[in-house]
Amino acid sequence: MASNDYYRILGVPRNASDTELKSAFRNLALRYHPDRNHGNKEAEAKFKEINEAYNVLADSEKRSMYDQYGEEGLKGSGSGFSGFGGFQNMDLGDIFGDILGGFGFGGSGRASGRSRSRKGGDLKHDVKISLEEAFNGARVSVNFERTELCSLCRGTGAKPKTGFKKCSTCHGAGRVQYAQGFFSFAQTCPDCHGQGEVITSPCRQCHGVGTERRKASVNIKIPPGINDGTLMRVSRAGDAGVKGGDSGDLYVQVYIKHHSRFERVEDDLLYYVNLSIPQAVLGANVEVPTIESGNVSLNIPAGTQYGKVFRISNKGMPAMNGKKRGDMLVNVKIEIPTQLSSKQKELFKELSNSIDGEEKIVKKKKPESIFEKIRGSLILS
Ligand SMILES: [Zn+2]
Ligand SMILES: [Zn+2]
Structure with a gap:
């Protein structure tokens, strides 16, 4: 597919509202609709292009992918997006319903009010996946309940074989001709609603x-x-349509479960590493887990402060559309020991004397004020 500017195709600014998009789409689609341009290949191509642009921009998820990454963002590398997008599945009935009615378009059985056939309802289902699954990609089976065509009558509603007869109004054609002035129009048969048959005995x-x-x-x-x-x-995985209407779509909202080790920040993964006081003071080599299998070794320099963040490049989440992979951010926490042996306590005291002693040497250079003494005691209490 050549690179298309969907905004240019619809002739709208990049910040166009949904209403502006819809209105621009309606105007263009009406002009290039195949029903008004029989056999005009150019119009047909243009109509396809308009549909494609609108299908992307009218879907906030796709629009944001498109805004960020262009058309490539919609494809992904073998991702489900292109597969589920289904440009051809645009339900014109939704958008044209009112207009088509007014213009007297023939209608494909979808235009509202002309036929009993009706599009099935859209369904929504949530799934939760692990961060690992979000990292690797996954196949998830979604179990739900939906309306399907009756297995006995296959959707006709009539008793199989004997429950219906040919419509006498349209002689089975499903459409009737009528004339208005010089023009002749075809209309869906009002008696069989385009089915060509009428039910004489309903399916049990x-x-x-x-x-x-x-x-x-x-x-x-x-x-x-x-x-x-x-x-x-998932196109057409929703409720079955009635009397030949299209099935609705199934929308699956994907949530990612909380992870015990990593926190996701866009494409980066945040990990908190606990250092002991000696590790932070003297420096150390620590092993850090990754979202894929295996650890990476991270060099902690001497004198590392609490809250310091180290970046390990290319160890975050894969970005959609083959963009650069995210990083891992390692945030340092320092563990203060709460249970010390008497030997360790001695060592800390010794360390404390040594550090405080050095401080005193510096402080003794100027006389201590009363104010500093009071403040000191308040902090200590
Ligand atoms: Zn049935
Ligand atoms: Zn009929």
């Missing part, structure tokens, strides 16, 4: 509805580096 399993509730399971591919809270769409 679904009582004529055509659908039933069933347990479903969908496998989704989670791309490495996914962010907490990302909303993924």
Whole structure:
């Protein structure tokens, strides 16, 4: 796919609101809609382009990926994003419903008010994955309940084989012609609602509805580096449509569980390392765990202060779209021992005398004021 500027295609500024986007899309899509440009390849290509641009920009998740990383951001490296995006699945009925009705478009059975066929509902399901799974990418099976076509009548709502007859109004065509002035229009048959058949005896399993509730399971591919809270769409995995309508979509919101060792800060991983007082004072080599298997060795220089952060490059989370991997940030904490042997206590006292002694040598150079004495005692109490 060539690099496209979706904002330019829709003719909107980069900070366009949802309303502006929708309005720009409507105007363009109406102009280039295939129903108005029969056989015009150029219009067809343009229509596809508009759809694609709108499909990305109308989805806040995709729009932000696109804003940050361009089209590459939407593809990922084999990530689920392109797979679930489904540009071709744009539900024009949602956007055109009102307009198409007014213009008298033929309608594909989707335009609202023309047919009993109806798009199935969208569903939402949450999944929780571990930080390791977010790091490596994962396949997660999502179990949920949805409306599916009735297994007995396969969605017709009629008793199989004998429960329906050909519609007498449209003679099975599903559409009727009518004339208005010089023009002739085709319209969905009002009696069979475009089905071409009418039900004479309803299905006993679904009582004529055509659908039933069933347990479903969908496998989704989670791309490495996914962010907490990302909303993924599985096209047509939602509730089944009624009377030939499209299925709704399944939205899966991916949350990342709290990790016992690492805290994620965008693409970086924060790790707290505990140093003993001697390690901080004298310096040390410490082993630091990584999100992948194995440790890395980190050199702590002598005199390292509490709160100091060391950066180990390239040991963070993978960034989406093949951007550079994040780093690991190692934040130093210093452990103050609470249980000391008498020997250790002696050593600390000795150390204390030695350090305080040096301080006194410095301090003795100027006379101690009464104020300093009082402050000292307050701090100590
Ligand atoms: Zn009919
Ligand atoms: Zn049925």
